[in-house]
Amino acid sequence: MRKRVIFNDKGLPYLLLAPQLAITFVFFFWPAGQAIWFSFLRQDAFGIRTTFVGLENFVELFQDPLYLASAWNTVVFSFWVTLVSMAVALGLAVLADRHIRGAGVYKTLLIWPYAIAPAVAAVLWIFIFHPQVGLLGRFLREIGIAWDYKLNGGQAMLVVIVASAWNQIPYNFLFFLAGLQSIPKSVLEAAAIDGASAQRRFWTVIFPLLSPTTFFLLVVNIVFAFFGTFGVIDALTKGGPAKATETLIYKAYIDGRVNLDLGSSSAQSVVLMLTVILLTAIQFRYIERKVHY
């Protein structure tokens, strides 16, 4: 789509585009290209000689049990963060959508945690879960449960899931509420007159009509769990104990920053890029569907 009436000027449009294009090329295309190029190279131990190794970095990556373990962590972590944050948000949105007094107040009180950075959210949850200075952590230890998320991998996973889901609920809540409010009241009234119970109305009328919102949020939440939660993990567990909470993005960070393994970290970046492209492609398909909806 474009406009009928336009300005004619030879140089000006390029000048207007220059800043964004320059930044895009220097900090987007150039690094992305480099990542792809380096993922085919290997440096010797001293960083002097580099050789072209084809797909060897990728083959090694997918044979590396540590990489596969972090891929599995990412799947478990993303699954629970997405499920918990979407289920809780949908429940709260359905309640807040009922025509009760103070619905607007609840909305305000439920959306503001969205503004809190994941890393800061993690710091807040330290004071709930920490075995010495946390409210719940101390309570659990007092009643005889060996609670210490810095030693127990399963507990560590639970803690990062709760903190991440908490951080993401407001966003989901807002979109579910908007989705619920766009369902025509006449449809709901018709179902009520037909004698459908509230529960039946929810599963047979509301939930199917919400499916575009649900699907959109599904993709957004997976992307958030993959990449947005770096701060939560870094602040709470640093990927530990014994790599129990090391997700793909955290491993890419450790291998690049700490281990300085250029070939492997580039290959990991490329895998992550492909994952995002896949997720975005799915999302675009959904947007097309929504147009015809």
Added chain:
Amino acid sequence: MMHGPIDATRLAAAERAAMKAEAARRRTDIVTHAILILGVVLFALPIWIVLMGSTHDVGTIARGEVPLLPGPYAVQNYLTALGEGSARTTRVPVALMMVNSFIMALLITVGKIAISLTSAYAVVFFSFPGRMVAFWSIFITLMLPVEVRIFPTFKVVSDLGMINTYGGLIIPLIASATATLLFRQFFLTIPDELVEAAKIDGAGPLRFFKDVVLPLSVTNIAALFVILFVYGWNQYLWPLLVTTSGDVETIVIGIVRMIGSEADTDWNLVMATAVLALLPPVAVVILMQRWFVKGLVETEK
């Protein structure tokens, strides 16, 4: 026709049914309120604990007393955090971190809005060779969040000697397609007649941009401002890589670095810093809630 008694019993039955329905509705309303209040309380609990904890001394918290009521050390804790920082770990004053966070968030916000406005204007209101190439090369950046290409981008920034500079911290985050797409979408709705009228009046493209397009874009700019300010303030992974010195450290980075081992963490200062770290973005979202919701919904279209 039937009169009197039957109508009366019917009426009574209908009344009873209505009252019953009313009572049932009220019961579910109470349950609804109860669950929502529980939700709000659970949401607020971690923040309440930190807010109260930030008014106690370090000993109270380190002993694990987890105070739920305010203590007498509020002024002292916040002044120490702002002025000196955590003496036992980072020694960077939180006031400096906040200034850095403000500079980063504001420059990212203003930068993104500025370059998006001009590039969307060029793409919509001009015809020139390479227009679609330019549009698509911006559009494709939607695909890759900065976290994904973090290492390669870090390498480019370090090759350019921009580590530990505001430029290195901010400029790579300004490249993003969301704002450009939003403005493009909006510019397409500006009626052609306006452009024609401007051309007849002899107004050039820059004049038209300044006098017509910018004033019309104010609500979109406000909505984006809220979203992008929160985005900028909350950045973590990128500043973590690019800043290695306290001079350009942001508060979101600083607070995580303040937490050392159990024995030498100033928990009271960590709590005060947490409050200071979440206050600006939360204030922006609550005070500008209408813009925030608009911005969030529009940028995700």
